[in-house]
Amino acid sequence: EDKVVQSPLSLVVHEGDTVTLNCSYEVTNFRSLLWYKQEKKAPTFLFMLTSSGIEKKSGRLSSILDKKELFSILNITATQTGDSAVYLCAAPQTGANNLFFGTGTRLTVIP
Amino acid sequence: NAGVMQNPRHLVRRRGQEARLRCSPMKGHSHVYWYRQLPEEGLKFMVYLQKENIIDESGMPKERFSAEFPKEGPSILRIQQVVRGDSAAYFCASSANLGQETQYFGPGTRLLVL
Numbered sequence: 001e002d003k004v005v006q007s008p009l010s011l012v013v014h015e016g017d018t019v020t021l022n023c024s025y026e027v028t029n030f031r032s033l034l035w036y037k038q039e040k041k042a043p044t045f046l047f048m049l050t051s052s053g054i055e056k057k058s059g060r061l062s063s064i065l066d067k068k069e070l071f072s073i074l075n076i077t078a079t080q081t082g083d084s085a086v087y088l089c090a091a092p093q094t095g096a097n098n099l100f101f102g103t104g105t106r107l108t109v110i111p
Numbered sequence: 112n113a114g115v116m117q118n119p120r121h122l123v124r125r126r127g128q129e130a131r132l133r134c135s136p137m138k139g140h141s142h143v144y145w146y147r148q149l150p151e152e153g154l155k156f157m158v159y160l161q162k163e164n165i166i167d168e169s170g171m172p173k174e175r176f177s178a179e180f181p182k183e184g185p186s187i188l189r190i191q192q193v194v195r196g197d198s199a200a201y202f203c204a205s206s207a208n209l210g211q212e213t214q215y216f217g218p219g220t221r222l223l224v225l
Contacts, residue, residue: 032212042115042202042216043154088154092212096167098144098156099204099214 002027006089006102013109017079021105023089024071033072034099035063036088043088046074079109113138115205115217116185123223130190130197132220136205143186144214145171145178148200160186193224 003026013019025033032050036043047056049065049072056063060079065072076083086106090099116135124130136143141161146154156170160180171178175193180186190197200221204214 034213036216042218045213045215048213090154093156096156096159096169097142097206097212098159098167098170099146099154099212100156101146101154103153 002091002093002100004089004091004100004102006087006105008105009103010106011108013079013107015080015109015111017109018075018077019079019107021074021076021087021089021107022071023073023102025089025091026070027091027100028094030067031092033065034090035072035074036090038086038088038104039084046087076107079107081109081111083107084109115140115203115215117201117203117217117220119220120218121221121223123225124193125225126194127192130193130222130224132188132190132201132203132222133185134188134203134205134217135185136203137207137215140205140207140215142206142208143180144204144206145186145188146202146204148202148219150199154202157188190222193222195224198222198224 007022035046047063052067060077063074086104088104090101093100143160145157158171158178159167175191177189200219202219203217206214
């Protein structure tokens with residue numbers, strides 16, 4: 001059975017801190033891993049990772065995949081209060097096209 | 112370029128009534144997915160549709176729930192005889208092609224059953 005596990009479940013940091021969010025997975029036929037940011041509404045797409053060791057960057061956010069150790073990390077540098085959200089990690093389910101989600105990491109950035 | 116649209120954004124129903132949730136995918140997208148998010152839980156897959164076809168409904172309860180994606184018009188998720196446990200956020204996502212794994216989500220419909 002496919003699994004996506006995120007840690008920590010929640011995190012509180014001060015503005016300006018750097019955070020690392022973790023996602024480990026067990027997917028029989030791995031194809032990709034996706035990160036989303038969910039505030040009070042729609043999950044918004046951040047990154048899709050398919051290859052090991054290649055960092056993807058978007059502003060202060062970056063992510064990398066390790067296919068040998070079966071995990072991914074999402075880094076946010078110089079955090080701002082607007083980064084407060086639930087960060088979701090997902091992978092396409094084996095033999096299907098739907099995404100299998102972790103329970104998310106709730107990040108709170110305090111001024 | 113409009114994103115995924117869902118309506119209504121909020122829906123209140125009494126036990127036993129029907130709920131109809133609508134989803135219009137992004138322009139050019141023909142694959143629609145419905146997910147449910149219970150309070151304090153992750154997103155759980157319900158059903159995957161293409162135009163006029165249900166491709167995978169393995170995540171959808173067998174009774175009271177149905178989904179369609181007609182040739183014209185939005186995809187509809189229908190819940191008959193709603194119960195309190197159906198209260199959740201229902202999200203729709205769309206993708207462009209088979210094998211296109213990036214799914215883009217709509218704002219969700221928050222269903223509250225009284």
